[in-house]
Amino acid sequence: xxxxxxxxxxxxxxxxxxxxxxxxxxxxxxxxxxxxxxxxxxxxxxxxxxxxxxxxxxxxxxxxxxxxxxxxxxxxxxxxxxxxxxxxxxxxxxxxxxxxxxxxxxxxxxxxxxxxxxxxxxxxxxxxxxxxxxxxxxxxxxxxxxxxxxxxxxxxxxxxxxxxxxxxxxxxxxxxxxxxxxxxxxxxxxxxxxxxxxxxxxxxxxxxxxxxxxxxxxxxxxxxxxxxxxxxxxxxxxxxxxxxxxxxxxxxxxxxxxxxxxxxxxxxxxxxxxxxxxxxxxxxxxxxxxxxxxxxxxxxxxxxxxxxxxxxxxxxxxxxxxxxxxxxxxxxxxxxxxxxxxxxxxxxxxxxxxxxxxxxxxxxxxxxxxxxxxxxxxxxxxxxxxxxxxxxxxxxxxxxxxxxxxxxxxxxxxxxxxxxxxxxxxxxxxxxxxxxxxxxxxxxxxxxxxxxxxxxxxxxxxxxxxxxxxxxxxxxxxxxxxxxxxxxxxxxxxxxxxxxxxxxxxxxxxxxxxxxxxxxxxxxxxxx
Amino acid sequence: xxxxxxxxxxxxxxxxxxxxxxxxxxxxxxxxxxxxxxxxxxxxxxxxxxxxxxxxxxxxxxxxxxxxxxxxxxxxxxxxxxxxxxxxxxxxxxxxxxxxxxxxxxxxxxxxxxxxxxxxxxxxxxxxxxxxxxxxxxxxxxxxxxxxxxxxxxxxxxxxxxxxxxxxxxxxxxxxxxxxxxxxxxxxxxxxxxxxxxxxxxxxxxxxxxxxxxxxxxxxxxxxxxxxxxxxxxxxxxxxxxxxxxxxxxxxxxxxxxxxxxxxxxxxxxxxxxxxxxxxxxxxxxxxxxxxxxxxxxxxxxxxxxxxxxxxxxxxxxxxxxxxxxxxxxxxxxxxxxxxxxxxxxxxxxxxxxxxxxxxxxxxxxxxxxxxxxxxxxxxxxxxxxxxxxxxxxxxxxxxxxxxxxxxxxxxxxxxxxxxxxxxxxxxxxxxxxxxxxxxxxxxxxx
Numbered sequence: 007x008x009x010x011x012x013x014x015x016x017x018x019x020x021x022x023x024x025x026x027x028x029x030x031x032x033x034x035x036x037x038x039x040x041x042x043x044x045x046x047x048x049x050x051x052x053x054x055x056x057x058x059x060x061x062x063x064x065x066x067x068x069x070x071x072x073x074x075x076x077x078x079x080x081x082x083x084x085x086x087x088x089x090x091x092x093x094x095x096x097x098x099x100x101x102x103x104x105x106x107x108x109x110x111x112x113x114x115x116x117x118x119x120x121x122x123x124x125x126x127x128x129x130x131x132x133x134x135x136x137x138x139x140x141x142x143x144x145x146x147x148x149x150x151x152x153x154x155x156x157x158x159x160x161x162x163x164x165x166x167x168x169x170x171x172x173x174x175x176x177x178x179x180x181x182x183x184x185x186x187x188x189x190x191x192x193x194x195x196x197x198x199x200x201x202x203x204x205x206x207x208x209x210x211x212x213x214x215x216x217x218x219x220x221x222x223x224x225x226x227x228x229x230x231x232x233x234x235x236x237x238x239x240x241x242x243x244x245x246x247x248x249x250x251x252x253x254x255x256x257x258x259x260x261x262x263x264x265x266x267x268x269x270x271x272x273x274x275x276x277x278x279x280x281x282x283x284x285x286x287x288x289x290x291x292x293x294x295x296x297x298x299x300x301x302x303x304x305x306x307x308x309x310x311x312x313x314x315x316x317x318x319x320x321x322x323x324x325x326x327x328x329x330x331x332x333x334x335x336x337x338x339x340x341x342x343x344x345x346x347x348x349x350x351x352x353x354x355x356x357x358x359x360x361x362x363x364x365x366x367x368x369x370x371x372x373x374x375x376x377x378x379x380x381x382x383x384x385x386x387x388x389x390x391x392x393x394x395x396x397x398x399x400x401x402x403x404x405x406x407x408x409x410x411x412x413x414x415x416x417x418x419x420x421x422x423x424x425x426x427x428x429x430x431x432x433x434x435x436x437x438x439x440x441x442x443x444x445x446x447x448x449x450x451x452x453x454x455x456x457x458x459x460x461x462x463x464x465x466x467x468x469x470x471x472x473x474x475x476x477x478x479x480x481x482x483x484x485x486x487x488x489x490x491x492x493x494x495x496x497x498x499x500x501x502x503x504x505x506x507x508x509x510x511x512x513x514x515x516x517x518x519x520x521x522x523x524x525x526x527x528x529x530x531x532x533x534x
Numbered sequence: 535x536x537x538x539x540x541x542x543x544x545x546x547x548x549x550x551x552x553x554x555x556x557x558x559x560x561x562x563x564x565x566x567x568x569x570x571x572x573x574x575x576x577x578x579x580x581x582x583x584x585x586x587x588x589x590x591x592x593x594x595x596x597x598x599x600x601x602x603x604x605x606x607x608x609x610x611x612x613x614x615x616x617x618x619x620x621x622x623x624x625x626x627x628x629x630x631x632x633x634x635x636x637x638x639x640x641x642x643x644x645x646x647x648x649x650x651x652x653x654x655x656x657x658x659x660x661x662x663x664x665x666x667x668x669x670x671x672x673x674x675x676x677x678x679x680x681x682x683x684x685x686x687x688x689x690x691x692x693x694x695x696x697x698x699x700x701x702x703x704x705x706x707x708x709x710x711x712x713x714x715x716x717x718x719x720x721x722x723x724x725x726x727x728x729x730x731x732x733x734x735x736x737x738x739x740x741x742x743x744x745x746x747x748x749x750x751x752x753x754x755x756x757x758x759x760x761x762x763x764x765x766x767x768x769x770x771x772x773x774x775x776x777x778x779x780x781x782x783x784x785x786x787x788x789x790x791x792x793x794x795x796x797x798x799x800x801x802x803x804x805x806x807x808x809x810x811x812x813x814x815x816x817x818x819x820x821x822x823x824x825x826x827x828x829x830x831x832x833x834x835x836x837x838x839x840x841x842x843x844x845x846x847x848x849x850x851x852x853x854x855x856x857x858x859x860x861x862x863x864x865x866x867x868x869x870x871x872x873x874x875x876x877x878x879x880x881x882x883x884x885x886x887x888x889x890x891x892x893x894x895x896x897x898x899x900x901x902x903x904x905x906x907x908x909x910x911x912x913x914x915x916x917x918x919x920x921x922x923x924x925x926x927x928x929x930x931x932x933x934x935x936x937x938x939x940x941x942x943x944x945x946x947x948x949x950x951x952x953x954x955x956x957x958x959x960x961x962x963x964x965x966x967x968x969x970x971x972x973x974x975x976x977x978x979x980x981x
């Protein structure tokens with residue numbers, strides 16, 4: 007039997023920097039990052055070969071450590087927007103109330119997600135144990151028990167998740183024992199998730215933690231195969247996959263946002279698992295493959311002609327639909343091509359910039375390059391040199407460079423707004439495509455409109471290319487608003503910083519911080 | 535009844551309506567050229583931003599909040615080995631990179647639990663003359679209302695400093711709504727400043743578009759007195775200032791809405807200050823004339839609309855908006871309050887005083903207000919209130935959307951979080967705001 011890539015025996019998950027060698031700070035060209043990532047060697051290690059993985063010095067990806075950081079997101083947040091988004095399960099956040107302050111944002115996403123999937127639209131119901139100072143001193147286990155009982159009495163959920171926070175991890179709350187104890191008492195599945203914010207330097211570890219809990223404790227352990235069912239590991243995106251996969255006779259099972267308990271449980275019964283983003287989906291797909299033999303689609307992602315072709319062919323291969331796939335692909339090309347050519351004409355001479363999660367950015371850049379838009383700079387919020395599958399066909403960055411060419415300035419930066427100024431100035435794009443918060447406001451103030459890609463499935467497939475092209479024409483019109491801002495609104499950064507050409511200078515020459523800043527301060531005092 | 539009371543004692547909260555103490559990063563960001571620095575986990579300030587600013591009328595972060603906010607993003611390494619070096623680096627680089635006049639380090643749960651001596655690091659910069667302040671705002675210390683006062687006190691203590699000069703008659707320090715948390719704060723500060731200036735005062739508003747930033751903060755000790763316009767937030771600050779600078783304070787617990795209350799408010803403040811009232815009376819006369827010009831027009835709709843108007847309402851929200859809006863609608867419009875719930879976890883010592891205000895809200899109307907923070911229980915109460923035969927009017931947050939839909943009622947959002955409206959300079963207070971509030975309530979009715 008092949009070596010397992012995912013360890014489901016433990017309730018906790020190794021973070022991405024340990025498992026995959028992920029980094030959050032790097033600058034260079036896309037092809038340099040492909041090379042430095044050493045994907046294939048790292049992948050072999052996952053199946054027992056390779057150079058010893060992240061622990062060997064030869065495999066460590068260089069990172070630029072910055073002494074200055076701005077506020078970002080944490081794994082605990084990600085868990086909330088994953089298993090907190092299940093209509094018939096309940097998440098309990100074992101923490102002070104501040105850890106739950108993002109619920110209004112999750113609620114908005116959840117309600118729109120339910121609407122997109124044709125489910126009943128209703129409020130999210132995440133609990134907080136609402137801890138205070140005395141709980142930090144005397145422990146908070148009884149409050150957790152009380153909240154679990156409250157959740158059970160109020161909603162009779164099909165499963166209850168508990169998420170650990172920084173504070174409860176530091177004071178040593180034993181959520182695993184309490185989960186077992188309450189599972190016994192109430193007769194409902196209780197799943198502890200170790201997602202305290204300090205656990206990983208990147209929030210995407212929170213995806214793995216959520217998926218780990220679902221595969222370990224919810225997925226049906228005695229699956230009855232459903233030959234026409236395909237798992238799509240997704241977020242809140244519009245259901246474009248049903249339309250794309252119907253010609254192949256497939257039904258889609260979306261995991262895990264908005265899924266019912268039963269939909270999660272049947273993940274092990276599917277004929278395959280695919281995703282719109284390997285950063286998100288690789289852990290779950292690999293775990294389902296390891297544990298239940300559900301094959302994952304060993305292909306890059308469904309973006310642009312090249313990616314969508316490869317992705318559909320691989321699905322057809324796994325599903326035994328090879329006889330019809332070439333005809334389907336040819337028909338789709340013929341259908342969308344005239345429209346795309348029209349858009350290429352309209353978007354001629356335009357330059358774009360992508361700033362999103364890692365593998366998703368690779369797909370997004372493919373789509374806008376497909377539209378003839380120039381891209382010579384982009385940001386990913388972290389970089390995984392390999393995915394959990396370890397298979398070379400999923401090397402999305404390599405696929406991007408090989409099919410759509412070099413990106414001269416390819417930067418890894420975790421939503422660091424102060425760096426974004428220099429990164430944009432370096433390439434001067436006409437627009438940015440963005441996910442997560444914090445960066446777009448800066449672009450807005452220097453005259454660059456942002457396309458907030460709130461529906462992550464929007465660019466997927468052949469129609470996705472058309473959708474993105476049409477939306478961009480509307481986004482570009484907004485430049486007028488951004489130019490007004492540019493003329494009148496000041497950025498919160500010093501002229502000294504804005505005049506730096508290298509956004510990573512602090513990592514390379516930290517001593518420049520020791521220059522006397524007294525002069526700056528004195529000047530300010532005089533101004534007052 | 536006792537059964538229900540007992541049930542309310544649980545700790546669980548769903549549908550939260552406030553953030554934690556480190557939510558006061560937004561208080562700092564509301565001071566022009568003030569720069570908050572988070573000494574906390576990687577997601578802390580981000581989460582507070584969503585509750586207090588973004589999903590609260592989509593206000594936006596302004597100059598130095600949101601994604602611009604420097605943060606130590608404490609990781610496993612700092613939890614184990616301490617975060618002092620990282621914080622030192624962060625402060626040093628913030629002073630060089632961020633263009634600000636006042637830097638406030640706010641320490642969150644993880645920073646406090648690992649026991650780093652933040653004070654000694656910050657004092658190193660203070661000794662060199664840098665405008666850096668630190669505040670202990672661990673989330674377990676309380677909610678963002680508490681955090682707001684901790685931060686205000688820290689700035690006064692460590693930045694404003696000692697003062698032995700002369701007081702300036704007619705200069706007021708205004709302690710009013712919590713920036714960003716009170717959804718309409720930007721418009722409300724503009725309106726209240728307009729009113730106080732119209733009456734002949736100079737005002738340190740301290741936050742928002744009308745503030746002069748640190749210069750204004752430095753002049754806090756010069757003020758003749760402190761004016762607290764809020765049921766309880768700001769009282770600690772006023773007490774502290776009374777002791778520190780021998781400044782008296784006037785506490786007006788109910789934010790004035792509508793002509794009668796606003797005029798009464800002006801007269802109280804003028805009498806307390808002992809300034810000449812001629813300017814104030816002239817201002818009142820002009821404002822009143824304009825106000826009733828509009829009210830007269832509105833009264834035609836109010837008395838002749840054939841298709842049904844709401845009569846009974848519930849109000850759910852933090853204490854300041856809840857009591858002031860309830861009072862206006864009850865005392866000035868003649869709507870019938872059926873359920874009032876304060877959701878801000880008001881400290882026990884202030885609750886009885888607030889209950890008394892509700893008991894005397896208007897001639898012939900006495901209310902018993904509830905204090906509940908758990909959204910599940912709040913929504914049950916809203917659902918079970920008796921709205922009589924007319925369409926239920928619910929003044930609450932966006933969390934109440936589901937229950938209002940069930941009631942087939944009207945939801946007018948008045949407090950955190952609000953995800954169904956974009957708020958810029960709107961105000962529901964004073965002379966002008968009262969008219970906007972009427973517009974908002976009755977637009978919902980005719981829609």
